[in-house]
Amino acid sequence: MLITNRFSLPQPFVDLVSEDTYSKGESDITTTGLAQPPKIAELWRRHGNEITMDCSEKVWTMLGTANHYVLEQIAKRNPQRYVCEQRFYIDVDGVKLGGQIDLFDRETETLWDYKVSSVYKAMSDDRLEWTKQANVNKLLCEHNGIHPKKIAILLVCKDWRRKDAEFKADYPKCAIQEIPLQIWHEAETMAYIRSRIALHNAAKLVEKEDDIPVCTEEERWSKPTTWAVLKEKGAKRAVNGGLYGSEAEALLHAKRIDGAVEKRDGSNARCENYCQVRKWCNFGRSLKLD
Secondary structure, three states: OEEEOOOOOOHHHHHHHHOOOOOOOOOOEEHHHHHOOHHHHHHHHHHHHHOEEEHHHHHHHHHHHHHHHHHHHHHHOOOOOEEEOOEEEEEEOOEEEEEEOOEEEOOOOEEEEEEEEOHHHHHOOOOHHHHHHHHHHHHHHHOOOOOOOEEEEEEEEOOOOHHHHHHOOOOOOOOEEEEEOOOOOHHHHHHHHHHHHHHHHHHHOOOOHHHOOOOOOOOOOEEOOEEEEEOOOOOOOEEEEEEEOOHHHHHHHHHHHOOEEEEEOOEEHHHHHHOOOHHHOHHHHHOOOO
16 A cells, blocks of 8 residues: 655654564464455455545554553563463364454453444444454453453444533443453354355456445445425525435425425445545446545
């Protein structure tokens, strides 16, 4: 990957975010790699050396790495209690799966994963991707002599605001949140692992890139086009029960209340804002964003 500096940021920052110390060790695939959409992973594999990213886009990655580093140093002061930043492996049908845990606390028997994200994510019920990855790492631990009884996210909310915490009842009371995750049975975790390995292996065998199956709607962070019924033209919010997936239904509702209809275009947020292999993807090109 080529790192650019479009905004002429100071060189120490450029150097910091340009340094890539990540290694997947001896893994054929990692816990994170399993979760990545197969089309994105395969296009990265084929075009990684051609990808360009501006250093300004890596600021949040840098903050996440910094948090990991600080917490790792603290954990290393108490090696009797903590196991941190260790990579474990298991063989799954001839594929070497590896994953690096953030921290296992022997005293509480908790496997922790550190995340930096938004308050919105902290308040959301969407825990599935975190749950998948945490259970894979739990399985890796168990096959290497460590037996977590609990798995959880230690979440740093990068946009937390004290005033919102004071006045909003459901807002996080501090910027650090513990988010417990559901524990799966081993058979469920293994089924997930095998299904993801199969999808990634299948993508590697496809010769023509446009023939690799497109990311699912969930993987594209897709939102459908909707039609909103407004009390009057120019209103900011839809009336109660006034969001429709069909324009015809919205028009009928609007006619009943002498209101207006506003089309709200759907989106594929990952493709539009975050995908670095979009120009090699047939679906990404169809969005005509570049």
